[in-house]
Amino acid sequence: MTLTFEAEKRLGDFVLEARFTSEGGVTALFGPSGSGKTTIVNLVAGLSQPDRGRITLDGEVLVDRAVGVMLPPSRRRIGYVFQDARLFPHLSVQSNLSYGRWFGPRAGRWGDFGAIVELLGIGALLKRRPLDLSGGEKQRVAIGRALLASPRLLLMDEPLAALDRARRAEILPFLERLRDEMKLPILYVSHAVDEVARLADQVVIIEAGRVAAAGPVGTVFADVAADSETGAILTAIVHAEDEIDGVTLLDHPAGVLQIPKLGRRLGTRVRVHIRARDIALAVGEPGRLSIRNRLAARVVAVSEQMSDVAVSLDVGGEPMLARVTRGAQRDLGLAPGLAVTALIKAVALDER
Amino acid sequence: MDGLFTAEEWQAIGLSLRVACVAVAASLPFGIACAMLLARGRFPGRTLFSAVIHLPLVMPPVVTGFLLLLAFGRKGPIGAFLDQQFGVVLAFRWTGAALACAVMGFPLMVRAIALSIEAIDQRLEQAAATLGAGRVAVFLTVTLPLALPGILAGLVLSFARALGEFGATITFVSNIPGETQTIPSAIYSLIQTPGGDGAALRLTIVSVVISLGALVLSEAIARRATRDTRP
Numbered sequence: 001m002t003l004t005f006e007a008e009k010r011l012g013d014f015v016l017e018a019r020f021t022s023e024g025g026v027t028a029l030f031g032p033s034g035s036g037k038t039t040i041v042n043l044v045a046g047l048s049q050p051d052r053g054r055i056t057l058d059g060e061v062l063v064d065r066a067v068g069v070m071l072p073p074s075r076r077r078i079g080y081v082f083q084d085a086r087l088f089p090h091l092s093v094q095s096n097l098s099y100g101r102w103f104g105p106r107a108g109r110w111g112d113f114g115a116i117v118e119l120l121g122i123g124a125l126l127k128r129r130p131l132d133l134s135g136g137e138k139q140r141v142a143i144g145r146a147l148l149a150s151p152r153l154l155l156m157d158e159p160l161a162a163l164d165r166a167r168r169a170e171i172l173p174f175l176e177r178l179r180d181e182m183k184l185p186i187l188y189v190s191h192a193v194d195e196v197a198r199l200a201d202q203v204v205i206i207e208a209g210r211v212a213a214a215g216p217v218g219t220v221f222a223d224v225a226a227d228s229e230t231g232a233i234l235t236a237i238v239h240a241e242d243e244i245d246g247v248t249l250l251d252h253p254a255g256v257l258q259i260p261k262l263g264r265r266l267g268t269r270v271r272v273h274i275r276a277r278d279i280a281l282a283v284g285e286p287g288r289l290s291i292r293n294r295l296a297a298r299v300v301a302v303s304e305q306m307s308d309v310a311v312s313l314d315v316g317g318e319p320m321l322a323r324v325t326r327g328a329q330r331d332l333g334l335a336p337g338l339a340v341t342a343l344i345k346a347v348a349l350d351e352r
Numbered sequence: 353m354d355g356l357f358t359a360e361e362w363q364a365i366g367l368s369l370r371v372a373c374v375a376v377a378a379s380l381p382f383g384i385a386c387a388m389l390l391a392r393g394r395f396p397g398r399t400l401f402s403a404v405i406h407l408p409l410v411m412p413p414v415v416t417g418f419l420l421l422l423a424f425g426r427k428g429p430i431g432a433f434l435d436q437q438f439g440v441v442l443a444f445r446w447t448g449a450a451l452a453c454a455v456m457g458f459p460l461m462v463r464a465i466a467l468s469i470e471a472i473d474q475r476l477e478q479a480a481a482t483l484g485a486g487r488v489a490v491f492l493t494v495t496l497p498l499a500l501p502g503i504l505a506g507l508v509l510s511f512a513r514a515l516g517e518f519g520a521t522i523t524f525v526s527n528i529p530g531e532t533q534t535i536p537s538a539i540y541s542l543i544q545t546p547g548g549d550g551a552a553l554r555l556t557i558v559s560v561v562i563s564l565g566a567l568v569l570s571e572a573i574a575r576r577a578t579r580d581t582r583p
Contacts, residue, residue, distance in 0.1 A: 047481070072486070074485055075484075082479065088479075088494060090497045092354055135415075
């Protein structure tokens with residue numbers, strides 16, 4: 001799957017002028033509210049038309065203003081999960097789910113009704129009406145409805161934003177399974193770092209209608225980290241569960257990470273979000289410390305900021321950013337190429 | 353039952369129901385189309401279009417009837433065309449009465465339907481489009497079902513208007529027993545006739561009962577339709 005996006009659109013005072021490419025997997029459009037993320041997905045879906053530009057999906061032109069092509073949304077086969085579910089109130093959950101099955105070519109159809117219903121855990125809701133559903137249930141039905149229309153690409157516009165923490169926690173695993181089991185390309189809009197870190201492979205950062213950065217999620221977030229809280233997003237494998245200490249051990253190329261018990265299957269790939277200020281650096285063997293997580297790292301770059309020093313590190317192939325004081329930098333002699341140990345407090349880790 | 357009303361009264365009741373049903377049924381497709389245009393259309397002359405549709409609501413019914421006679425009478429441009437091409441004559445026929453009733457009830461029908469179409473969340477239609485539904489499919493599967501309460505309300509209002517229509521009908525198709533004499537025209541004739549008061553009262557009661565029945569029925573249907581769709 002290849003999506004190429006290049007469009008300009010003016011909405012009052014706001015101007016969107018963005019260009020990016022997505023090569024399958026989960027691509028996150030990340031940025032603050034009002035930065036133009038929803039405008040972008042609406043343009044991809046065909047719900048609005050760009051003033052100028054060209055959007056293609058796998059070589060097929062969806063929009064090209066230069067030659068006057070504008071494929072209507074119904075013929076794009078692009079699924080859309082809206083922030084506010086938008087279930088049809090006059091239809092049962094079952095009819096909502098099968099709505100998209102009425103349209104489109106039989107040939108390109110994929111996805112088994114029973115399998116998708118089971119994946120989303122909505123089997124018990126089929127006879128109900130959308131109005132009787134909770135927010136989380138509605139959103140899962142909306143996801144199922146979009147999937148059952150056999151889309152080539154799925155757009156998700158902050159599908160979790162309207163939900164409380166508990167509901168979000170309920171749906172996130174479904175989205176992960178969607179990514180891992182359905183292999184469906186997803187364009188995922190969010191302004192929540194934790195969601196993007198957990199779900200996305202690629203991230204496109206949107207600021208004030210423009211693409212500020214784009215690339216693999218770890219790299220982009222590290223670049224942006226110069227003025228943010230994020231220290232690192234590490235991908236690790238669940239290696240063991242320690243029942244006695246109540247911790248889960250994660251395998252990472254740079255060492256073993258201990259985090260509060262996760263209860264996930266062994267071998268599962270997880271992402272770990274670490275704040276820059278929870279990372280300490282040590283040169284040489286740190287000796288006896290209460291800090292359990294010690295990752296081998298190498299200094300890539302050192303840059304002086306207003307109040308402190310940002311140290312960019314390479315941790316087993318993944319980027320990490322630590323913040324230290326000027327004094328600490330001097331004492332440790334932090335400079336590019338130096339081997340250090342990154343110390344991370346176990347409690348500062350969770351699967352965010 | 354035969355003792356309750358005279359043959360002429362039965363005729364008027366039957367004719368009234370027939371005229372009202374045909375008027376409502378025939379104008380419904382046009383009513384929905386005009387309501388769609390009014391609720392969603394953005395085109396030059398929209399205000400004028402709206403005014404023309406609402407005209408029968410504000411004009412004296414006699415004027416409407418006379419305009420119908422001018423247009424649809426045997427010598428009128430439309431009436432002559434229909435007569436020559438299809439052999440259809442409306443003037444002084446019950447079909448003409450139905451046309452008069454349809455025209456008089458049309459603004460009420462369009463208004464009710466347009467209001468309910470305006471109330472539909474268009475984002476639901478967008479959702480349907482992303483699921484592969486083309487414009488016609490979106491209209492049939494989302495817009496129309498969600499506008500159903502308004503459509504029912506429009507049907508009842510125009511049906512009631514058709515049952516009560518007098519001025520335009522009597523002007524356009526006169527007051528011919530068995531052909532164009534509906535309940536209101538019959539009541540009018542009866543009160544002109546010495547000793548007709550009793551019969552007039554009986555027809556009045558019939559009129560009230562039919563109208564009440566239509567209202568109750570529409571309320572019941574509307575409640576069923578809205579029960580599942582409104583919070």
